[in-house]
Amino acid sequence: MSVEARGIRFSYQPERTVLRGVDLLAADSEVTFVLGANGSGKTTLLQILIGLLAPQEGRVSVDGRPIDRLSPRARARRIALVPQSHPPRPGFTVSETVVMGRAARLGAFSTPRAAEWAAADAALEALGIASLADRSHAKLSGGERQLAMIARGLAQGANTLALDEPDAHLDPAYQQRVLSALARLAERGMALLLTSHQPNNALVYAHSVVFLVGGVAAPQLAPREALTEERLEAAYGVSFNLIESPAGARALLPKRDGR
Amino acid sequence: MLLALASAVPGVGMAQAIVTDPLGNEVTVPQPIERIVCPYAMATYYLYALGAGERLVRGWYIGVRSIDDAPDALRRLEPQLAEKLSFGEPNLEEILRFDADVVLVDASRHAAFAELAAEVGLPVLRFAVETPEGIVEAMRAVAQILGEVAIGRAEAFGARLDAAFAAATGANADGAPRVLFLGATPLLVASGDMYQTRLIEAAGGVSVSAGLRGYWAETSLEQILVWDPEVVVIPSYSEVEPASLLESPDWATIAAVRSRRVYKMERLFGPWDTPVPDSLLGILWLAARLHPDGVAVEFAAEARRFYEEVYGYSLSAEEEARLAAR
Amino acid sequence: MTRRREATAWLLFSAPLALLAGSLLIGRYPVSLPEAFRALFSVGEVPDVVRALIVRVRLPRAIAAACVGANLAAGGVIFQALLHNPLVDARILGVSSGAAFGAALALVAGAGAVAVQWSALGFALLAVGMVVLVGWRYGASTLVIVVTGILVSALFASLLGLLKYVADPADTLPAITYWLLGSLGGVRWADLAPLLTATLLIQPLLLLARWRVNLLTLNTAEAHSLGVPIRALRAAALLGATILVAASISTSGIVGWVGLIVPHVARFLVGGDHRRALPAAIALGAGVLLLLDGIARTALPVELPLGVLTGIVGVPGFLVVLGGVLRTRGALR
Numbered sequence: 041m042s043v044e045a046r047g048i049r050f051s052y053q054p055e056r057t058v059l060r061g062v063d064l065l066a067a068d069s070e071v072t073f074v075l076g077a078n079g080s081g082k083t084t085l086l087q088i089l090i091g092l093l094a095p096q097e098g099r100v101s102v103d104g105r106p107i108d109r110l111s112p113r114a115r116a117r118r119i120a121l122v123p124q125s126h127p128p129r130p131g132f133t134v135s136e137t138v139v140m141g142r143a144a145r146l147g148a149f150s151t152p153r154a155a156e157w158a159a160a161d162a163a164l165e166a167l168g169i170a171s172l173a174d175r176s177h178a179k180l181s182g183g184e185r186q187l188a189m190i191a192r193g194l195a196q197g198a199n200t201l202a203l204d205e206p207d208a209h210l211d212p213a214y215q216q217r218v219l220s221a222l223a224r225l226a227e228r229g230m231a232l233l234l235t236s237h238q239p240n241n242a243l244v245y246a247h248s249v250v251f252l253v254g255g256v257a258a259p260q261l262a263p264r265e266a267l268t269e270e271r272l273e274a275a276y277g278v279s280f281n282l283i284e285s286p287a288g289a290r291a292l293l294p295k296r297d298g299r
Numbered sequence: 300m301l302l303a304l305a306s307a308v309p310g311v312g313m314a315q316a317i318v319t320d321p322l323g324n325e326v327t328v329p330q331p332i333e334r335i336v337c338p339y340a341m342a343t344y345y346l347y348a349l350g351a352g353e354r355l356v357r358g359w360y361i362g363v364r365s366i367d368d369a370p371d372a373l374r375r376l377e378p379q380l381a382e383k384l385s386f387g388e389p390n391l392e393e394i395l396r397f398d399a400d401v402v403l404v405d406a407s408r409h410a411a412f413a414e415l416a417a418e419v420g421l422p423v424l425r426f427a428v429e430t431p432e433g434i435v436e437a438m439r440a441v442a443q444i445l446g447e448v449a450i451g452r453a454e455a456f457g458a459r460l461d462a463a464f465a466a467a468t469g470a471n472a473d474g475a476p477r478v479l480f481l482g483a484t485p486l487l488v489a490s491g492d493m494y495q496t497r498l499i500e501a502a503g504g505v506s507v508s509a510g511l512r513g514y515w516a517e518t519s520l521e522q523i524l525v526w527d528p529e530v531v532v533i534p535s536y537s538e539v540e541p542a543s544l545l546e547s548p549d550w551a552t553i554a555a556v557r558s559r560r561v562y563k564m565e566r567l568f569g570p571w572d573t574p575v576p577d578s579l580l581g582i583l584w585l586a587a588r589l590h591p592d593g594v595a596v597e598f599a600a601e602a603r604r605f606y607e608e609v610y611g612y613s614l615s616a617e618e619e620a621r622l623a624a625r
Numbered sequence: 626m627t628r629r630r631e632a633t634a635w636l637l638f639s640a641p642l643a644l645l646a647g648s649l650l651i652g653r654y655p656v657s658l659p660e661a662f663r664a665l666f667s668v669g670e671v672p673d674v675v676r677a678l679i680v681r682v683r684l685p686r687a688i689a690a691a692c693v694g695a696n697l698a699a700g701g702v703i704f705q706a707l708l709h710n711p712l713v714d715a716r717i718l719g720v721s722s723g724a725a726f727g728a729a730l731a732l733v734a735g736a737g738a739v740a741v742q743w744s745a746l747g748f749a750l751l752a753v754g755m756v757v758l759v760g761w762r763y764g765a766s767t768l769v770i771v772v773t774g775i776l777v778s779a780l781f782a783s784l785l786g787l788l789k790y791v792a793d794p795a796d797t798l799p800a801i802t803y804w805l806l807g808s809l810g811g812v813r814w815a816d817l818a819p820l821l822t823a824t825l826l827i828q829p830l831l832l833l834a835r836w837r838v839n840l841l842t843l844n845t846a847e848a849h850s851l852g853v854p855i856r857a858l859r860a861a862a863l864l865g866a867t868i869l870v871a872a873s874i875s876t877s878g879i880v881g882w883v884g885l886i887v888p889h890v891a892r893f894l895v896g897g898d899h900r901r902a903l904p905a906a907i908a909l910g911a912g913v914l915l916l917l918d919g920i921a922r923t924a925l926p927v928e929l930p931l932g933v934l935t936g937i938v939g940v941p942g943f944l945v946v947l948g949g950v951l952r953t954r955g956a957l958r
Binding site: 385386387388389390391392393395396405407408410411412414415418419420512513514 | 652653654655673674677678681682732737738789790791792797798799800803808810811812813922923925926927928929930
């Protein structure tokens with residue numbers, strides 16, 4: 041139960057090829073980080089993985105099933121996307137926003153019943169924001185909104201969660217809240233795939249790391265092997281220093297003026 | 300037009316008659332008619348002309364929205380004007396409150412109201428008067444329900460109108476002058492479809508703006524110069540005064556201004572350029588000005604006779620002078 | 626639900642019913658409660674005029690007012706969700722311009738009241754159809770839809786101007802003008818066919834699907850992720866709302882502001898979730914229009930145009946709403 045992409049080629053227009061043969065596997069019980077420079081195609085890749093965009097070549101399968109053979113509802117029950125931006129929704133409580141995630145399980149003329157609200161509550165609980173359930177969504181902080189959006193994706197009941205830069209625009213405390221929540225979900229067996237601009241977060245939380253450079257995914261490796269100074273420089277065009285503390289913790293610091 | 304007296308309806312104790320309105324609808328009205336409500340503003344004047352003014356309970360009067368707008372003469376003609384005056388869209392329930400025997404309406408403007416009135420069994424006569432001849436037809440239709448005296452007066456009015464036409468057309472030997480009929484403002488002119496064009500034709504003239512369609516049309520000074528009318532007529536309700544055109548350098552080259560043939564209509568009860576009985580005077584008034592040598596009409600005397608015989612109203616000396624002024 | 630919420634809900638749903646009943650009692654012609662009761666339920670002795678007045682004049686008019694108010698409000702809710710913009714109502718896509726043109730065309734052609742209604746309805750749907758077609762061709766983003774709506778409205782407004790120009794000044798032109806001002810005067814049972822059909826067909830569906838309306842507020846990517854067939858949903862919502870509004874305008878003429886403001890008041894009272902906001906708006910819309918139409922036909926000895934009354938109440942109402950929207954947005958930036 042996971043999502044797998046094979047040989048993805050995608051161009052927006054004939055002249056603008058963004059992905060040139062990407063292979064990727066986001067496995068169960070793992071957190072997979074996709075790193076790459078701005079414009080390297082990370083968001084495009086995620087959109088292809090949930091079937092919003094169709095690649096010119098290549099296949100995506102979710103839980104072993106090709107994604108183009110799944111109905112939208114079936115697909116939504118297997119893989120969920122948490123997008124990058126999440127504007128506030130005035131007039132809705134957090135619960136009401138999260139329960140929208142159950143849309144794929146409800147008929148056209150049904151309103152959510154106890155089971156759906158329970159699922160929404162469980163999702164809020166899993167992300168540690170159960171106390172926000174009745175708060176107005178518009179009054180949340182950016183970090184709280186991020187957690188709420190993840191809760192909505194979780195409420196879909198899918199086993200695979202794809203997140204577009206979930207650690208962006210957050211202070212360190214919220215970044216840790218979000219990422220540790222995701223780690224806990226992986227422990228429960230879910231497949232987590234996320235894009236990020238923070239190599240250090242990958243160092244701490246990733247089970248597997250992929251770089252998107254030049255439209256191609258570098259081989260998927262464990263963080264130790266993937267996050268080297270050479271690979272980072274190839275990906276971002278900037279030099280890094282890999283620092284290791286006596287206790288074994290590692291960090292990547294960008295070099296300033298080559299120092 | 301039939302006047303058939305149906306047998307008195309048993310148990311109700313009121314006589315009824317079946318009449319035909321000018322649009323050809325057969326309507327059953329009670330007899331005698333005592334209480335009339337008249338949203339069709341032209342017909343209000345027909346009622347007075349037919350001697351049925353006292354039977355009017357609520358009336359709409361052209362150009363009069365409140366008692367302050369009413370010409371003095373109208374207030375003298377109708378002492379109870381303040382109570383009877385109404386305006387705007389007719390309200391069915393309000394009219395029912397007045398126990399009306401019949402309602403006189405505009406066939407198209409009050410179409411929905413007429414249908415609704417039918418639902419509650421309120422008799423409605425529909426009118427659509429667009430020509431001077433139409434006034435006579437309408438008066439005959441109303442007279443049907445009012446009784447013999449009214450019928451006689453309607454016929455008399457018909458004869459009077461024929462005479463007016465004869466007097467006006469008899470003077471056409473010297474050709475039909477070009478006439479420009481203005482509206483509320485100097486560049487608003489009457490289009491071909493309007494009643495004003497009929498008036499001009501009856502008076503032996505031709506309207507320069509007859510080719511225009513629709514309602515009052517906004518035109519340009521340049522177009523007026525092209526038309527070069529020989530006579531300019533201004534209605535009584537306009538804000539334009541002859542002096543302003545006669546003294547305006549822009550209008551100075553126009554034939555009408557050069558020969559100082561710019562006239563403003565007078566008004567006693569209703570405007571003379573609308574389909575009310577008074578427009579008969581409008582025809583004579585206009586004919587006299589279009590063919591000053593041809594039309595043998597002593598206007599002051601005509602006006603006095605008209606108001607006396609049609610409306611039963613005696614002109615004061617001051618009113619007579621005003622109406623006959625050049 | 627909290628106590629206050631419950632009380633609000635009860636009030637919102639009983640008020641229109643009370644107003645409907647009350648509408649039968651008010652009017653320039655004095656009718657007492659016992660008389661009205663006897664007339665309505667055909668019991669006892671009541672003068673013919675009173676019975677006809679209650680059953681054939683006041684009742685169809687009250688029902689029309691309630692339906693038009695409910696439909697315009699529902700249309701406003703749907704369009705605000707659909708276009709992600711709280712400051713629009715159904716008119717933005719040309720519904721009312723098309724209807725006005727259709728009505729005027731029929732009036733100029735000398736057709737009867739029924740033909741006027743169907744013509745208004747037909748052209749209203751045509752106008753929206755044009756917007757959808759053009760929108761489809763050019764990408765169906767909100768911007769394209771709104772701009773096309775403005776263009777189509779302008780087109781029909783110009784055509785209307787042309788019709789007014791050629792209309793007979795003595796009768797047709799005043800009839801057109803009056804239609805444009807909006808009024809329920811003269812509404813009889815025979816006139817209610819399109820309105821009742823549309824209302825009874827679509828409102829129940831709308832109410833059943835009221836939670837789905839929430840999903841209209843999602844953008845395309847979010848909706849896709851959630852497995853929501855957003856295109857079909859948007860199309861259905863657009864179609865339903867347009868039919869409701871077109872049927873209403875063809876009956877009452879142009880009655881503005883209700884579709885714009887009632888959704889805001891409803892959301893203010895019961896929150897933004899459409900499970901509550903939609904039924905609340907429908908009830909509120911019906912109540913408001915019953916109230917205003919009652920004033921239109923009773924306050925003065927003459928009929929006041931309904932559209933003018935909604936404007937008088939609506940414009941200051943809109944300013945209040947605008948202030949609220951700006952405050953909400955401003956506080957969060």
